[in-house]
Amino acid sequence: xxxxxxxxxxxxxxxxxxxxxxxxxxxxxxxxxxxxxxxxxxxxxxxxxxxxxxxxxxxxxxxxxxxxxxxxxxxxxxxxxxxxxxxxxxxxxxxxxxxxxxxxxxxxxxxxxxxxxxxxxxxxxxxxxxxxxxxxxxxxxxxxxxxxxxxxxxxxxxxxxxxxxxxxxxxxxxxxxxxxxxxxxxxxxxxxxxxxxxxxxxxxxxxxxxxxxxxxxxxxxxxxxxxxxxxxxxxxxxxxxxxxxxxxxxxxxxxxxxxxxxxxxxxxxxxxxxxxxxxxxxxxxxxxxxxxxxxxxxxxxxxxxxxxxxxxxxxxxxxxxxxxxxxxxxxxxxxxxxxxxxxxxxxxxxxxxxxxxxxxxxxxxxxxxxxxxxxxxxxxxxxxxxxxxxxxxxxxxxxxxxxxxxxxxxxxxxxxxxxxxxxxxxxxxxxxxxxxxxxxxxxxxxxxxxxxxxxxxxxxxxxxxxxxxxxxxxxx
Amino acid sequence: xxxxxxxxxxxxxxxxxxxxxxxxxxxxxxxxxxxxxxxxxxxxxxxxxxxxxxxxxxxxxxxxxxxxxxxxxxxxxxxxxxxxxxxxxxxxxxxxxxxxxxxxxxxxxxxxxxxxxxxxxxxxxxxxxxxxxxxxxxxxxxxxxxxxxxxxxxxxxxxxxxxxxxxxxxxxxxxxxxxxxxxxxxxxxxxxxxxxxxxxxxxxxxxxxxxxxxxxxxxxxxxxxxxxxxxxxxxxxxxxxxxxxxxxxxxxxxxxxxxxxx
Numbered sequence: 001x002x003x004x005x006x007x008x009x010x011x012x013x014x015x016x017x018x019x020x021x022x023x024x025x026x027x028x029x030x031x032x033x034x035x036x037x038x039x040x041x042x043x044x045x046x047x048x049x050x051x052x053x054x055x056x057x058x059x060x061x062x063x064x065x066x067x068x069x070x071x072x073x074x075x076x077x078x079x080x081x082x083x084x085x086x087x088x089x090x091x092x093x094x095x096x097x098x099x100x101x102x103x104x105x106x107x108x109x110x111x112x113x114x115x116x117x118x119x120x121x122x123x124x125x126x127x128x129x130x131x132x133x134x135x136x137x138x139x140x141x142x143x144x145x146x147x148x149x150x151x152x153x154x155x156x157x158x159x160x161x162x163x164x165x166x167x168x169x170x171x172x173x174x175x176x177x178x179x180x181x182x183x184x185x186x187x188x189x190x191x192x193x194x195x196x197x198x199x200x201x202x203x204x205x206x207x208x209x210x211x212x213x214x215x216x217x218x219x220x221x222x223x224x225x226x227x228x229x230x231x232x233x234x235x236x237x238x239x240x241x242x243x244x245x246x247x248x249x250x251x252x253x254x255x256x257x258x259x260x261x262x263x264x265x266x267x268x269x270x271x272x273x274x275x276x277x278x279x280x281x282x283x284x285x286x287x288x289x290x291x292x293x294x295x296x297x298x299x300x301x302x303x304x305x306x307x308x309x310x311x312x313x314x315x316x317x318x319x320x321x322x323x324x325x326x327x328x329x330x331x332x333x334x335x336x337x338x339x340x341x342x343x344x345x346x347x348x349x350x351x352x353x354x355x356x357x358x359x360x361x362x363x364x365x366x367x368x369x370x371x372x373x374x375x376x377x378x379x380x381x382x383x384x385x386x387x388x389x390x391x392x393x394x395x396x397x398x399x400x401x402x403x404x405x406x407x408x409x410x411x412x413x414x415x416x417x418x419x420x421x422x423x424x425x426x427x428x429x430x431x432x433x434x435x436x437x438x439x440x441x442x443x444x445x446x447x448x449x450x451x452x453x454x455x456x457x458x459x460x461x462x463x464x465x466x467x468x469x470x471x472x473x474x475x476x
Numbered sequence: 477x478x479x480x481x482x483x484x485x486x487x488x489x490x491x492x493x494x495x496x497x498x499x500x501x502x503x504x505x506x507x508x509x510x511x512x513x514x515x516x517x518x519x520x521x522x523x524x525x526x527x528x529x530x531x532x533x534x535x536x537x538x539x540x541x542x543x544x545x546x547x548x549x550x551x552x553x554x555x556x557x558x559x560x561x562x563x564x565x566x567x568x569x570x571x572x573x574x575x576x577x578x579x580x581x582x583x584x585x586x587x588x589x590x591x592x593x594x595x596x597x598x599x600x601x602x603x604x605x606x607x608x609x610x611x612x613x614x615x616x617x618x619x620x621x622x623x624x625x626x627x628x629x630x631x632x633x634x635x636x637x638x639x640x641x642x643x644x645x646x647x648x649x650x651x652x653x654x655x656x657x658x659x660x661x662x663x664x665x666x667x668x669x670x671x672x673x674x675x676x677x678x679x680x681x682x683x684x685x686x687x688x689x690x691x692x693x694x695x696x697x698x699x700x701x702x703x704x705x706x707x708x709x710x711x712x713x714x715x716x717x718x719x720x721x722x723x724x725x726x727x728x729x730x731x732x733x734x735x736x737x738x
Contacts, residue, residue, distance in 0.1 A: 013492075093492045164493070166500045231499075232490045241502040243517065270540035270547055278531035285524055334549065 012096065019098030020089055021373045023105040025456075027085035028366060030113055032449040034077025035359075039438075039445040041070040046438035049431045060124040068128045068135035069120055074354055075133060075213065076116050076144065082362040083221045084109065084151055087174045089369060090228050091155050094171050095162030099154055108150030115143035131192055131206050133213060138193035145185065152178045169244045173224030176252065180216040184209060200268050204260065211259025214353055216252065219321075222361045223251075226294050226318050229365060233311040234301040240292045247289035254279045254286065261332040265341060280332035287325040294318040309384050313364025316392055320356035327352065339414065344430075345406030348399055355395045355441070363391065363448060370452055376459040383451055390444035398437030405430030565644075565663055569652025572645050576634070577653075585657040592629060593622040596657045604695055605650075605664050607688050609672035612646050614638075615682035630682075635673060637680045643669040668696050 045066045047054045055061040084105075092099050099105065119136035122128065127137035136144075155178045159171060188209035191197045197205060231238050238244065258280035260272045298305050298315045305311050327349060330336050340346070367384055371377040378384060405427050412423045490498070540546025541553055580592040587594040595601050600622060601608065610616075615633030619626055634641045641649075647669035654661025 094496065096493065164496055166496055168496050168499055228495070231495055232492075235490050237498045237502055240517075241499050243520070246520075267547065269544050270538070270549055270551055271535070271542045274535055274539040274549065278534055282527045282531060285520065285527065288520065288523070 013093070016092045016096070016098045017089075017373055019100070020092055020102050020105070023099070023102045023109065024085050024089055024369070024373060026106055026109050027081045028370065028452065030109065031078050031081035031085060031362075032366075032452055034073050034081060034116070035445050036449050038070055038073035038078055039442040041066055041073060042438050043442045045070060046431075046435040050428075050435050059126070065123055065126070065128065068123045068132075071133050072116070072119055072123060072136050076112075076119065076136065079218055079354065079358060079362075080112070081109070082366070083177070083218075084112075086225055086362060086365045086369060087178070087221050088155055088158070089373075090170055090224060091158050091174050094168050094228070095158050095164070097158050097161045097163055099158055101154065104150055105154055108147045111143060112147035112151065115140045115147060118143070129193060131202075131209075133210050134188055134192065134206075138189065141185070141189045141193065145182065145189075148182060148185070152182065168227070169238075169241075169248065170224040170228040172248055173220040173227065176248075177217055177220035177224070180212070180220070184212040184216060188213075200266070203263060203266065204268055204272065207262040208259045210262070212256055214350075215255035215258075218353065218358050219255070220252075222317070222321070222358045223290070225361050225365050226314055229310060229314050229368060230294055230297050230318070233308050233314075233368070234298055234305060236297055236301045238293050239296040239300060240289070243289045244293055247286040247293065250289075251283070251286035254282045258283065258328070258332065261328075261337070262346075264332075264334060264337045277332045277334070281329050283325050283329055287322055287329075290318070290325075291322050295322065309381060309388060310364040310368040312388055313360050313367065313391075316388075317357045317360035317364065320352065320360065320395075324349070324352045324357055339410035340406060341410075342413065343406035343409040344402045345410070348402030348406055351395070351402060352399055356399065360391060360395070363387070366448075366452060370455055374455060374459045376455065376462065378451075378455060379458075383447065387444055387447045387451060390440055390447060394437050394440030394444050396437075397440060398434060401430050401433035401437055405434070565648045565651040565666070566655060567648075568645060569648030569650065570656075572641065572649040573652050573656075576639070576641075577649065580629075581653075585653065585659075590625070591627070593620065593625075593627045595653045596659060598622050601653055602659060602661045604689075604692055605662075605668060606672060606692050606695065608650055608654075609646070609664070609669060610676055610683050610688055612650065613673060613676045614679050616684070616688070617682045618684040620685040633682060636677050643673050646673075665696075671696075 044055060044061070045063060048056075048063050048066065052063075059065070088099055088105070116136075119140040122137035122140060123135055127139075128135040129138065155174065159167075159175050162171075188205065191205045192202060192209070196202065227238065227244065258276050260268070260276035261280050264273045264277070266273075295315065295318060298311065298318075305315060331340055331345065331349065408430065409423060409427065412418050412426065538549040540548070540551040543551075543553065546553075581587050581595050582592075585595040593600075600611070600620075611631060613633065613635035615638055616631040617629070619628050621627075632638050634646055644666045647664050647666045650664040650669070651661075653659065654664070
């Protein structure tokens, strides 16, 4: 069963992988479960925008709660579990240090998922909050925080005990993301749920929270994964690597300040939005560096890119991210925002980040990680490749539908002669297109879950007959 | 098994320690001009500078001057006067009274029997405005009869020869003592007070009670705001607090207004 010659580097790699693989598999399975649930919820929501009477008998299935459950499953279910699975493994690999106390990681993961289940039940029965992307009831936030603390500390401890003198850019992003998230989470919960601030201050905190959860939690970890997998899989060094430090600091600084562009035109002191606009436009600096670092590296080794499934996912995600940043810059301009505000363009923008960038990168990471940890690869790459085609097609259709719908909405809102109902009716085509996109994504996500689980099962079937084989025992 | 593991052949990939080492070396080599390396950093530096320049200008011109009350991108702080409610003479006077007068004349305005004369129902207070103004501007000493009792005290001056209060403050405190504690006198307006101060600021000796009732000009029709004599310039030269006064009012008049959008 050995992968290649049993040299010492591979032994240490095995030690690292074994130190964490129970926890990683737990997080992987949780992540794909929540992903499947979220795509089901997305599909229900998509159907309801076309056929409003669908599943309308129970108040738990009203569009608002479905949307709240979708956001919560995506953010706290799929994204967070995927982060826990991939970030710790990359961190351990790059630090050449096994993760100690993987068991605690596992227990913390169970607590996290219990909190998430409670949150979903809470939303279903109507305990949701009024703030998008933090709809989970406030009584679950403490449990999330407890679980998170138990999880994140191992990533930081691993970095602290790294065996190398130097640190690689992926480690900065992962360490940063692990440290920033609790701060963002606590501030958001504190000022909105626990000790609510008054008036427009709530909107300001909320805009700051959404922005930072996206750009200081999801993005850093996904970028860390890109910076790890792209040179590794394409077997080349990152192009213009020395700029990556500049990209790191400018991205963190600018992105964290750019959140209040959501409030352009709102009743907040104008210096807040103006400052955010300036920082959002400044994101062009890190965006260009990301382009050189990530896409440039991949293009310089195009042959690997074509044949490597994981790399295809990750390059697609990176390209989507750079496009996302340029859309963000555009949306921050006041005259563009005047048209885009209150339209589906913002919904599209969120999908763009969460699915186009984050999910695609993590699909790629999983397609590398699962076979590596199992030491067992796909007999045929047909289904995984089909997964890539479906995912890419689905997200492109969804984004075209939502950006198109938003643009049409915006131009029609500006026309005083059209009634709101008329505008809503005119969106029918785009909503049908959105449903097509969501359906394709639903199938793609189920296929992804199937592929991962099938590989696990085939490995188990392989192993069961000779269960005493030492090499598959993680404790060796 | 080897066939199955063809994708797992990690020799085709960069190993984890190799990732670190290669990139660490790249960091060391960054000064060396290499193909494809040189253009981007220079362009980036220019772009960075451009973004900073634009950002600075944009924040200054559209940042609402970092004020809590600037809500429009084209906000400018304007000094056009708006109707910010001003404090009444009575309120100003109350403050001055508490700060300057209560030690002697007491909170209830009744003074201390035999030492400090009362203000309540006193004919000095409720009588001719000019008398009262003279006492405040220049002070008073010697014997004075108030409500049938004789006092022999020393009232300090509050004009330029004494504590140097502003006309508005003296007008305020006089209006206050004429209307508090059941007194029913009229306001003494700021303009009236400026008028009196123009007449008596130059005097340095305190008044005596006999002098006070001599050479009185006709009492102004209170509380009329019209004065025939324009003494403002004159007054400004005499009033050392003039500048401060000016800034205060400018401050209170700083009102947010949105520039007309063209």
